[in-house]
Amino acid sequence: MTQALSEQLLALATDKRLTVTTAESCTGGMVAAAITDIAGSSTIFERGFVTYSNQAKHDMLGVRTETLDAFGAVSEEVAREMAEGARSAANADIAVAISGIAGPGGSEFKPEGRVxxxxxxxxxxxxETIEFGAIGRDKVRQASTKHALQKLLNAATLL
Structure with a gap:
């Protein structure tokens, strides 16, 4: 399924002369890999960012320490700042960011499967926040990758 989404994204972004980038935490580069698995992806994708730690989010994407302290890494506020920072750093037309609890584990306030x-x-x-549930680390990461590709495709459609 990610291959089909990546192919659609490549075709649409190429046609519209758009560039995309990714800022990933719990997926560890899976979205970037799905895009670059498709031949010709270099026309739309120059770079992505894997920012697993809070320090990396701050250093590479400019996520404010105040935002991380107030909301935690797994929050919509941080995900928005990650996307904005990635788009700016990559000089891309569209960016998607992902931060979540792939598992195992989690907490009462941030359960496993929250992305x-x-x-x-x-x-x-x-x-947005999606509650994938405690479906296992691999499935959370795969579902997150698919959802992020769909977000990129949706954004490209609107431009």
Missing amino acids: CFGWSSIQGTGS
Whole structure:
């Protein structure tokens, strides 16, 4: 399924001359890998960011320490700042960001399977939280990758 989404994204972004980037935490580069698995992806994708730690989010994407302290890494606020920072750093038209609890584990307040997505384009920014549930680390990461690709495709459609 990610291959089909990546192929659609490549075709649409190429046609519209758009570039995309990713800022990933719990997926560890899976979205970037899904995009770059498709031949010709270099026309739309120059770089992505794997920012697993809070320090990396701050250093590479400019996520404010105050935001991390107030809301935690797994939050829509951080996901939005990650997307904005990635879009700026990559000079891309569209960015998607992912931060979540893939598992195992979690807490009462941030359970396993909670993933926050952020996106940024010239039309603005947005975010959402998806509760995938305790379906296992691999499945949370796969579902998050698919969802992020769909977000990129949706954003490209609107531009």
